[in-house]
Amino acid sequence: MNPEVVVRPYRAGDRSAVRQICCDTADLGLPVERIFHDRDATADFLTRYYTDDEPQASWVAECGGRVVGYLTGCLDARRYRRWMATWIAPAVVARSVLRGALWRRQTWRLLSAWLATWRRGGFERRIPLAQYPAHVHINVREGFRGQGVARELLERFTAQVRAKGLQGIHASVREDNVPACRFFEQMGFVTLQRWPIMLPKAEALQLHHTVLYGKSLAR
Numbered sequence: 001m002n003p004e005v006v007v008r009p010y011r012a013g014d015r016s017a018v019r020q021i022c023c024d025t026a027d028l029g030l031p032v033e034r035i036f037h038d039r040d041a042t043a044d045f046l047t048r049y050y051t052d053d054e055p056q057a058s059w060v061a062e063c064g065g066r067v068v069g070y071l072t073g074c075l076d077a078r079r080y081r082r083w084m085a086t087w088i089a090p091a092v093v094a095r096s097v098l099r100g101a102l103w104r105r106q107t108w109r110l111l112s113a114w115l116a117t118w119r120r121g122g123f124e125r126r127i128p129l130a131q132y133p134a135h136v137h138i139n140v141r142e143g144f145r146g147q148g149v150a151r152e153l154l155e156r157f158t159a160q161v162r163a164k165g166l167q168g169i170h171a172s173v174r175e176d177n178v179p180a181c182r183f184f185e186q187m188g189f190v191t192l193q194r195w196p197i198m199l200p201k202a203e204a205l206q207l208h209h210t211v212l213y214g215k216s217l218a219r
Contacts, residue, residue, distance in 0.1 A: 135171060
């Protein structure tokens with residue numbers, strides 16, 4: 001790994017940096033505005049549970065006092081699902097509507113993509129949580145990718161999961177994110193499932209797929 005980069009546990013002061021990296025890299029390493037205009041809603045939906053409700057399972061990579069990458073982890077995916085469905089997702093939607101999301105054409109295109117995904121069965125996800133109860137997301141800033149930062153972040157989290165005696169970890173990656181897919185495969189993850197997902201692009205909707213990866217830690 002880059003010797004100038006330090007991987008350490010997440011701290012509350014890292015929250016804004018994690019949210020910024022999340023939005024700057026949300027669409028295959030590119031800014032989220034290509035898909036959705038509301039950065040606060042995106043950051044809340046993708047990071048709030050981890051930074052606010054289970055911060056002890058997250059890690060950051062720091063270089064020169066600046067956060068350049070992060071791993072947001074969860075040790076109990078069932079709790080995450082309940083928390084998202086009950087508290088976080090409804091609040092994110094309500095705040096985004098109050099900020100005028102329904103007046104934006106981009107919002108309706110995204111809703112259309114979600115509806116098309118549902119029609120294709122893309123939300124019928126049966127993740128084997130008994131075998132893979134923990135899950136993980138990793139983002140690294142451009143300029144620090146390919147230097148072993150993601151590997152070190154994942155190794156720290158994996159050690160944490162092992163220490164808790166959990167059976168395994170799962171992660172979902174867009175199939176066209178080839179470097180990310182290759183990374184998880186190199187780290188010992190195997191493909192468990194594959195789901196369709198529709199995303200807006202230009203004036204049409206484009207079909208993609210999400211790959212569910214799992215890594216067993218059972219001895």
